[in-house]
Amino acid sequence: MNNNTMRIPFVDLNLQHKSIQIQLEQAIQAVLAQGDFILGQALSDFEVAFAAASGTEYGVGVASGTDAIALGLQACNIGNGDEVLLPVNTFVATLIGVLRAGAKPIFVDCDRQTALIDLEAAAKVITPRTKAIIPVHLYGQMVSPRQLLDFAQTYNLLIFEDAAQAHLAERDGYRAGSVGIAAAFSFYPSKNLGAFGDGGMLLTRDPDVAKKMVRLRNYGASQKYFHIEVGTNSRLDTLQAAVLREKLPYLPKWNCDRNHIAQQYDRELLPLASAGILPLQNHSDVGHVYHLYVIKIDNACPLTRQQIQEKLAELGIQTGIHYPIPCHLQPAFTNLGYQPGDFPQAEKLATQILSLPMYPGLSSSEITEVVKSITSILSVEPQQLLCL
Numbered sequence: 001m002n003n004n005t006m007r008i009p010f011v012d013l014n015l016q017h018k019s020i021q022i023q024l025e026q027a028i029q030a031v032l033a034q035g036d037f038i039l040g041q042a043l044s045d046f047e048v049a050f051a052a053a054s055g056t057e058y059g060v061g062v063a064s065g066t067d068a069i070a071l072g073l074q075a076c077n078i079g080n081g082d083e084v085l086l087p088v089n090t091f092v093a094t095l096i097g098v099l100r101a102g103a104k105p106i107f108v109d110c111d112r113q114t115a116l117i118d119l120e121a122a123a124k125v126i127t128p129r130t131k132a133i134i135p136v137h138l139y140g141q142m143v144s145p146r147q148l149l150d151f152a153q154t155y156n157l158l159i160f161e162d163a164a165q166a167h168l169a170e171r172d173g174y175r176a177g178s179v180g181i182a183a184a185f186s187f188y189p190s191k192n193l194g195a196f197g198d199g200g201m202l203l204t205r206d207p208d209v210a211k212k213m214v215r216l217r218n219y220g221a222s223q224k225y226f227h228i229e230v231g232t233n234s235r236l237d238t239l240q241a242a243v244l245r246e247k248l249p250y251l252p253k254w255n256c257d258r259n260h261i262a263q264q265y266d267r268e269l270l271p272l273a274s275a276g277i278l279p280l281q282n283h284s285d286v287g288h289v290y291h292l293y294v295i296k297i298d299n300a301c302p303l304t305r306q307q308i309q310e311k312l313a314e315l316g317i318q319t320g321i322h323y324p325i326p327c328h329l330q331p332a333f334t335n336l337g338y339q340p341g342d343f344p345q346a347e348k349l350a351t352q353i354l355s356l357p358m359y360p361g362l363s364s365s366e367i368t369e370v371v372k373s374i375t376s377i378l379s380v381e382p383q384q385l386l387c388l
């Protein structure tokens with residue numbers, strides 16, 4: 001069964017789009033009529049609205065989340081000669097952003113229960129050259145802002161959030177994007193707030209960072225044809241901003257739906273704990289926005305993750321792995337000098353995690369079907385394996 005014929009896909013954006021289709025079409029038509037395709041009105045409107053919704057001051061729309069990290073670090077004057085701490089179990093774009101900014105990435109292992117960056121481990125790799133930490137609010141759960149701010153103050157570091165998976169997430173009274181000097185967001189279509197293509201944004205409350213970012217995304221120009229630094233072409237299209245602006249008011253409801261879906265998964269998966277199927281741990285006080293719903297398949301499970309994933313696919317249920325190879329083991333980055341075994345928690349988790357279908361509109365009966373399918377696979381397969 002290929003991805004298009006899955007009965008329960010991993011993500012289905014159609015439901016979301018159909019519910020506001022007329023509005024989206026009108027927003028696109030308005031940009032066509034206006035013709036301000038580059039740096040147009042809808043972009044400025046969306047930048048203001050998204051920054052305000054995230055509890056901060058300025059938004060600068062760029063072409064992708066990766067550019068928001070790479071250019072955003074530069075805008076914060078983090079680059080050559082600076083060491084930057086980041087979790088090793090992130091999407092590779094976090095790492096690419098650090099490298100593109102010219103800084104040296106220093107990987108940190110994660111917490112085994114939550115998969116978030118381990119700040120105790122981070123403290124052990126700080127040197128006089130460490131300038132910043134990039135907490136990745138992985139899967140939609142924020143790294144504790146309170147702990148991050150203490151950490152940054154103790155070691156005199158900047159906090160640059162990777163909030164690509166955490167639009168409007170909350171914790172300790174902070175929204176994602178409002179904790180550090182700046183934060184990067186992605187609007188890749190399947191993100192909690194997704195465009196009709198690629199897109200990203202840097203949020204900051206620092207006017208100088210915002211001004212520099214505005215230049216960097218537009219060839220380094222401070223005014224037309226006057227270039228004061230080497231920038232690039234990385235602007236969020238007006239059309240994409242118009243779509244995102246229409247979607248933004250629905251985001252709290254969509255995040256709430258994700259939360260309810262996660263709670264149902266949590267409840268229904270409970271009996272499978274003894275069979276080695278465990279949801280990742282979430283802090284009870286968090287405004288988790290569940291970009292992904294991730295389970296761990298541990299040693300108590302009679303089947304491998306691959307067996308479970310394949311069997312679910314046969315039953316028409318699509319799953320994902322985020323991410324199967326930690327950054328330090330990716331072939332492109334062997335020159336960073338890390339080895340297998342350097343990050344035991346992240347390496348172990350990479351072999352255990354499985355992301356279940358998660359999107360607003362996933363119905364209660366579909367959630368039950370996913371869990372029942374896992375249950376039936378677990379109860380059937382052991383005898384079959386014994387016969388092999």
Ligand SMILES: Cc1ncc(COP(=O)(O)O)c(C=O)c1O
Pocket residue numbers: 064065066067090091093094136162164165185186187188198199200
């Ligand atoms: C944690 C994280 N950081 C960065 C990115 C990069 O965003 P984009 O795909 O928009 O470049 C992503 C998204 O894919 C992500 O999940």
